[in-house]
Amino acid sequence: SLRNDGRIWVPKQPGDKRPPNQIPEDERDYYLERLYPSFGNLTPRDIASRRAKEMADAGRGVGETGRGVFLDFRDAIQRLGRDIIEERYGNLFEMYERITGEDPYQVPMRIYPAPHYTMGGLWVDYDLMSTIPGLFVGGEANFSDHGANRLGASALMQGLADGYFILPPTVANYLAGARLEKVSTDHPAFRETEAEVRDRIARLLAIKGSRSPDDLHRELGSIVWEYVGMARSAEGLQQALELIPRIREAFWNDLRIVGEADEFNQTLEKALRVADFMELAELMARDALHRDESAGGHYRIEHTTEEGEAKRDDENFAYVGVWEYTGPDRLPVLHKEPLTFEY
Numbered sequence: 351s352l353r354n355d356g357r358i359w360v361p362k363q364p365g366d367k368r369p370p371n372q373i374p375e376d377e378r379d380y381y382l383e384r385l386y387p388s389f390g391n392l393t394p395r396d397i398a399s400r401r402a403k404e405m406a407d408a409g410r411g412v413g414e415t416g417r418g419v420f421l422d423f424r425d426a427i428q429r430l431g432r433d434i435i436e437e438r439y440g441n442l443f444e445m446y447e448r449i450t451g452e453d454p455y456q457v458p459m460r461i462y463p464a465p466h467y468t469m470g471g472l473w474v475d476y477d478l479m480s481t482i483p484g485l486f487v488g489g490e491a492n493f494s495d496h497g498a499n500r501l502g503a504s505a506l507m508q509g510l511a512d513g514y515f516i517l518p519p520t521v522a523n524y525l526a527g528a529r530l531e532k533v534s535t536d537h538p539a540f541r542e543t544e545a546e547v548r549d550r551i552a553r554l555l556a557i558k559g560s561r562s563p564d565d566l567h568r569e570l571g572s573i574v575w576e577y578v579g580m581a582r583s584a585e586g587l588q589q590a591l592e593l594i595p596r597i598r599e600a601f602w603n604d605l606r607i608v609g610e611a612d613e614f615n616q617t618l619e620k621a622l623r624v625a626d627f628m629e630l631a632e633l634m635a636r637d638a639l640h641r642d643e644s645a646g647g648h649y650r651i652e653h654t655t656e657e658g659e660a661k662r663d664d665e666n667f668a669y670v671g672v673w674e675y676t677g678p679d680r681l682p683v684l685h686k687e688p689l690t691f692e693y
Contacts, residue, residue, distance in 0.1 A: 352439060353391045355426035356459070358382050358398070360419050364409030370420050370458045381405060396647065397658070399580045402463035413460045422458035465580040465647070477520035478512060484528065486521055488512040551611050554621050559604030563620040566601050570594070570624070570631055578635045583651045587639040594632045601628065633673055633682070640684070643667050 359380045361373055381401060383390045393401075406417045427435050432455060436443070443454045450460070471493030478486050478494070489509035533540070573593050577586035601624065609615040644653040644660035645667070653661045668689045673682040 352421060352442060352459070353398075355430070355435065355438070356391065356421040356423050357425060358391050358402075358419055358421055358461075359458075360405045360410040360412060362410075366410075370412070370422070371456075379405075379410070396465075396580065396649070399463035399465065400649065402461075403580055406463075413462075418460040418462045420458040421461045423454060424458070427455065463580065465575075477524070478516055479520070479524065484524065486517060486524075488517050550622070550625075551618065553602075554605060554618065554625075555607055555611060557603065557605045557607070559606045561600060561604050562606060563617060563624045566597060566605070567620070567624045567627065570597050570627060573597070574631050574634070578631065578638060581649050581651055582638050584639060584642075587635050590635040591632065591639070594628060594635065598628045598632075601625065636682070637671055637673060640671065641667055 357380055359378045361368075362377050362379045366373065366377070382393050382398060385401065386393045386397075391398075402419045403417075405411055405419060409416070412418045412420055423435060435455070446452070446454050446459055452459075472480055472487045472491060474480055474487050474492040474494055478488055478492060480487050480492075489512055490505040492512075494508070535541075535544075573590055577590040605621060607615070607617050607621055609617060611618065638648060638650075641648060642650070642653070643663035643666070644650045645662045646660070649660055653663065655661050668691075670687040670689060672685045672687065674685060675682055
């Protein structure tokens, strides 16, 4: 919403670290207005994010990290008056000032590009049950309310609506009418799973290395953001597939978890999640490298139109790719489900 009135810019000169109000108008690049004169600062989010990252990669990013851009309300305040801007965005400005200690009425905001994505979601019926009886799909994982629209606020709203209003009565109704076999903790599947989890926890606690789960998580996130995020390339994805296994090796050989298994241990909980994240990150990179086209939120810089938009290859990639896990340190197997469009 802030882009309705704010103007996005970066310094024209790479490495310019002057405070924004000291940079003259002729030394500012309002790059979205320059590149997309019809849309300007209201260019779609995925495109705006990719252009912001390009500015940062060219050395013109702002802030301590050099990865941000400015969102400036100076002209809007001059045109409309501070009262109007405060009425429209006052709560957002207040949050920003609390976080940064800077007054956005006086100093341009610093904003950060992020990946935006589309996701069709799983099919559900009116009760949010999938095609598998008893498997309910709540929140943004289903297609129901918002389709492929995956914005933060609307996805949050769908999760709240499903969780508060739909799933409590529908799941309860299903369970009330279901005839389910009783399963005790003596069941072989339960015993097998419990043993696997206990072994995994014991292995993590026994490493006693030097790096925290947060440290490894941050390193992994930086790689995914850089190479598997808003703009992807074959070279970058290959780089990610070389780096992620190194993080996994560091995780299983140099991880340090404080506390014990039989107490409330958030560090252990984080470590278990980060172990999953590494598997997921490698899968995302492998799938993105395999899909040699641009489509939806998957943007490969080698496959773009003259205008810089996504260029699909329906002749070779009109299928859903499903990767079968074959074990640790082994390549997954690709299964293809063709997509047929009659209209």
